Amino acid sequence: MKNTILKPLLLVAAVFAFFAASYQTADNASAAKHEYSKVLKTAKAHLGARYVWGATGPSRFDCSGFTKYVYKKSIKKHIPRTAQQQYNKLKHVSKKHLKKGDLVFFGGSKHSISHVGMYIGNGKMIDSQNRGVVTEKVHAPWWHAVGYARAADLSY
Template identity: 50%
Template sequence: MNSHLKKAIVSIATAFTLFTTGSAIVANQSAHAATSDEAASLIDEANDHMGVRYVYGATGPSSFDCSGFTKYVYKQALGVNLQRTAQAQYNSNKKVSVNSLKKGDLVFFGSSARSISHVGMYIGDGKMIDAQNRGVIKESIYSSWWNLVGAARVGD
């Protein structure tokens, strides 16, 4: 086999590998919490970290801040890479009304849509799992210490 043919075969094989690997990465990042299996995986992963301590800026698994927790849970459960901060997670995902929340949706808190300071993951029945000063806990999305600004569905 001549060297030009060998180079062509190697180039085609390399291009095919890059194409198929790239497609897998894109498909992986388009996952969302719309199915019950995906939501169950997210909630199971989040439950595995109940009680883990809160540390500002921490991304797990031995400690978390709020957005580090949601980022970690989505990555571990679904292979989805969320943005790092609560504000960036709010800005980069499709907004949904609080009335149409599904398990696995993200819920956001702060003084306004431009000033998001906290994020949690909705688990149904008006509750979320989040990382806050008491660690990773389950709590109501409606409380006197949080101002619910909005919600978003990842990947929709």
């Protein structure tokens, strides 16, 4: 008798747990999408801002000052100040797993990083460099990408 009642109850509980987990995953994806929208909106709002070495915004930036500012201002995420510190501290991802909002690092090697930009999809990034805050190709001839990192779990 116990097995007759127990099996249907376990089945109902398993189905309920499955749908609850699916709903939560959809909720998390929606929240991540909203966070990426805020990050992108903040970054785009500063297109054209002047480049100044050591500047952290809001009207002038160096490369890592820009990425630090964008994450802090948009989603209250604190990341380290310099490009090398950002690379050293953040969760590394492969080029194959690069997502919008991830950071792309450039330089001579992973131990000699001199530049960082934020990936926005379609092979492009927003970064602050000598022409100011611009959108450009990640794999332009003048950049040597040496690594990628995820500052926050964002979706698109």
